[in-house]
Amino acid sequence: MAVTTAKATVIKVKKNTRGRANRQTITPSNNRKRSPSVTVRLPGPKARMILNKDRKYVSPSYTRSYPAVIESGKGVWVTDVDGNVFLDFCAGIGVVSTGHCHPAVVRAMADQSAKLLHMSGTDFYYPNQANLAEKLAEIVPGAKNKKVFFCNSGAEAVECAMKLARYHKRRARYIAFTGAFHGRTFGALSLTASKVTQRRYFAPLLSGVTHVAYAYCYRCPLNLRYPACDVACVKYIDDVLLKKVVPPEEVAALFVEPIQGEGGYIVPPPGFMPTLRALCDKYEILLVDDEVQSGMGRTGKMFAIEHFSTKADIYCIAKGVASGMPLGACVSKAGIMDWEPGSHGSTFAGNPVSCAAALKTIELLEGGLIENAARLGAIALDRLSDLKNQYEFIGDVRGKGLMIGLELVSDGVKKEPVKDRRNAVVFEAFKNGLLLLGAGESTVRFIPPLVIGENELHTGLEIFEKALKKVFRVS
C-alpha cells in the first residue's frame, strides 16, 4: 500500500534577482493529500461537444489515446471542460517540466509580453535571446565555448543538427537507431524509426540514413547479455556497417537518444554511450545527442547523457525547456557552428516570450526541481519494481528520475507485447482520474511534471496499480 505520510518536500531555495527568496515558487507542486475527481461518465457532455467539433475540423493524424478535453491546469493537476480533475502523469508529453502554469513562469511571460512579443531573432537582436543562449551554453555538457541556434520544436532542433552536421563536415550520411524518434518533418522523419505508421507513404525520405539496433537489453537484438556482450551492438557498427556498407568518411553524424523515448523508454546499459563516443571519435563522426524528451532535468540530471559520463558534439533540446511555450534549441561546440549568415534561420524561433519562459524554467530546475525529479523518481522506480516482482505480466521497469517506463508482456518467458492490454490500462487509469500515455509497443510511461510531491506521486501510482489489476484480473 502506498506510503502517503511523506513530509512536505521543501527544496533548495534560491534568491531571485531582487534578493527575495523564491520558496513558494520552487516548492514542488503541493504535497497535500488530494485525489482526482471524476464525477461524470467520460467523456462528459461538454467534452463531447468539443470532440465532435474536433472530429469535423482537426487533422485525424494526431494520436489521441483517450478523450481528455482539458480546460485548465495547475501544478500536476488538470481540470477538464466538465469540471473533472485529473492527476497528470504526462506533463503535456514531457513539456510542462515546472508543472502547469507555474506562477513564476506565467509572471515572467506576462512581464515579457507587455514589453515585446516578437521581433524575429533571425533578423534582429533582443536581450533575452542572447541571455538564454548564454545560459544554455553554460548548462549543456562539454566545452565552455558553445553556440545556440533557436527554433520552435524538437523536430526543428533535429533538422538544425542534421543541416549543421552536413555543413560543418561536408559529409552527407547519417547513422540512427531503430526505435528512435526524432520528429516528423522530412529530415527528422528520415532518422525516426519508432513505428512504421510514422513513415508509411511518406517515402522517399532523405537518402543516406542507415539505422542500427539500439541497446534494448530487455529484448537484445543480438540475443546477448550485458556486460558479457561487450556492447556488441556498437561493435557491429564498427566491424560490419562501417567496413562493408557505409564509408565512415561519408558519415556526418550519429544521432542518439541517451534514453529512448517514444521507442519505449529504453535505458541503455552504462557502456553504450561511452562506446558510441569512442566510435565517433575514431571516425571523426559528430555525436548528436537528442535530449528533446530526456533533457531539462527530467531524468534527475539536467541532461540524460550526464548519467553516462559522455559528452556529445551537438545537442537537441525542446519540450521541457520552456514549460509549455514553443521553443527548441540546437547547441554545439562553437567551432562546429561555423555556417554563414543566411544558411539557416527561422522567423519565430527564439521568440522573446518563449525565451523568458525558458530562463525562468531553468532557474526553477536548478533551484530544486532536478533534485526533486531524482528523489521522487527513485521512489517511483522502487514502487514499480516491487510491482514487477509480484506480476509476471510486468516484463521490465526502467528509467532515470521521472522518466520511467513499465513494459507489459504476455508472460515472463515469451515476453510478447500486449498492446491492447497496455492501452486498456491507460484508459482505465483515465477513467479513474490519472492521465498516462503509452510508449513503444507495450510500455506505459510515467513522466509527471517535476514539481510533483510525494503524496501526489503515490496517489497516481495507486490508481495505476488498480487499473493494472483490473485489466489483468488480479486481486
Ligand SMILES: Cc1ncc(COP(=O)(O)O)c(C=O)c1O
Ligand atoms: C527524442 C525526441 N526528439 C524529437 C522529438 C520531436 O519533437 P517535436 O514533437 O517537438 O517536433 C521528440 C518528440 O516526442 C522526441 O521525443
